Amino acid sequence: MFIEPMLLATAKTPFSDLHYIFEPKIDGHRLIYSQQKDTVRLYTRNNNDCTRQYPEINGTTNVLFPHDIVLDGEVACVDPATGISDFESVMIRFQAKKADKITGLTATLPSTFVIFDVLQYNGKDLRALRLMERKEILSTIPLPSSSFGIVPFIEGAGEALYTQIKERNMEGIVGKRKDSVYETGRRSDKWRKVINWxxxxxxxxxxxxxxxxxxxxxxxxxxxxxxxxxxxxxxxxxxxxxxxxxxxxxxxxxxxxxxxxxxxxxxxxxxxxxxxxxxxxxxxxxxxxxx
The missing domain is CATH 2.40.50.140 (Nucleic acid-binding proteins)
Incomplete structure (x- = not known):
């Protein structure tokens, strides 16, 4: 099932705030992962089905989560030399449509689903919970394989994280209020991105x-x-x-x-x-x- 993703506002400069957590911004494309009755569907933020493009994520080549689940995250193609996602590689994976092309790219440009939120789990809608409650639930869920990861975060120290991100030439950071519920339909100032331009x-x-x-x-x-x-x-x-x-x-x-x-x-x-x-x-x- 598709759930419209929560959209970010933009902060002009890095900031620190004890009411926020801060995550590295993954340079990939937004993905809603839905597993319902052992069937996986993957959706872009605009509700385009991209399930077949990612066999390593869609359950074709891996085991599934232990319960029905809907997750929010990013598809990344991580450069093993730098540990940083390469956006052009992500787009090559996303644009592949033919089965033989997809199979080849799964080997040469493996993708990872980097998760930052859990929206539903085991029959429960979690979107009305505070962000830190959702993060706690997410941390307890076993991941199906090494093709899945959870984005790390720190509390309060956005400027320090941004300095590290800038030194590594990564895309930026995202600040999220700890008490934020999962809102859709508009850009929320409770989630703010800071781009490393x-x-x-x-x-x-x-x-x-x-x-x-x-x-x-x-x-x-x-x-x-x-x-x-x-x-x-x-x-x-x-x-x-x-x-x-x-x-x-x-x-x-x-x-x-x-x-x-x-x-x-x-x-x-x-x-x-x-x-x-x-x-x-x-x-x-x-x-x-x-x-």
């Missing part, structure tokens, strides 16, 4: 003709050339957009069906999750123009 300066090289999007490029460190680095879709407010379109017309050098291309004369500062293996900005967010 990276920053870059970019050149705007074009824009979409229809919905908003600015093509960007970055300088190669070893020469004066620039190379494509992705597209900005977030962060620019109406004032930024108006300023851009007021000055860009003389810089237009061509167009195609979807984009208008411009000379790389307008620079901007962006924040992003990290760089992809192919050298692209992952989830870039516009901050400001550089003048």
């Amino acid at each position: 990276s920053y870059s300066e970019v050149f705007i090289t074009g824009y979409r003709k229809e919905e908003f999007g600015w093509l960007v490029a970055v300088s190669e460190s070893h020469n004066a050339k620039i190379r494509p680095a992705g597209i900005i879709e977030l962060g620019a407010n109406p004032t930024h957009k108006k300023a851009f379109y007021n000055v860009v017309k003389p810089l237009i050098i061509g167009e195609d069906r979807n984009f208008v291309y411009v000379e790389p004369r307008i620079r901007a500062r962006v924040k992003m999750r990290n760089w992809t293996r192919s050298g692209m900005l992952r989830s870039p967010v516009f901050i400001e123009f550089i003048v």
Whole structure:
């Protein structure tokens, strides 16, 4: 059975608070795990069934939990060299659809379900319990195999944890009020994420003709050339957009069906999750123009 996951608000800076626990933010994709009458179903946060993509989690290759259960967590593909989940590997697993491809990836890119909450167990709905009560129940439940883990947490010391996360180049932290019940339908300020952003300066090289999007490029460190680095879709407010379109017309050098291309004369500062293996900005967010 699918249960809509509790969504996080965003905290601008790390914080410490004795009313909160703090967890490392796992760089994977959100997963609702449901085991009912020995049948396992796996769902994304948007209620898309992804059961078949993860044989090591869905009960195909492992034993089950001792009772019916619904869990909230993240699918991770952990790099054995660093101990950190690699998001691109997670996406390769998620996007695999053919049976032979899934079988091969199960061996070469094994996934782990990292659990941070239990929503139902042995016929009882636990969502109205306080978070620390749910955590206590979760700690007593035997895990089916090494493909399952429980996310660790500390109490109060969010800033200290964030410093460690930043030093390891991990995604960020999540702070959760100890007394929070499991809420759905809106983002709750009782669960707050703090992202470990990276920053870059970019050149705007074009824009979409229809919905908003600015093509960007970055300088190669070893020469004066620039190379494509992705597209900005977030962060620019109406004032930024108006300023851009007021000055860009003389810089237009061509167009195609979807984009208008411009000379790389307008620079901007962006924040992003990290760089992809192919050298692209992952989830870039516009901050400001550089003048």
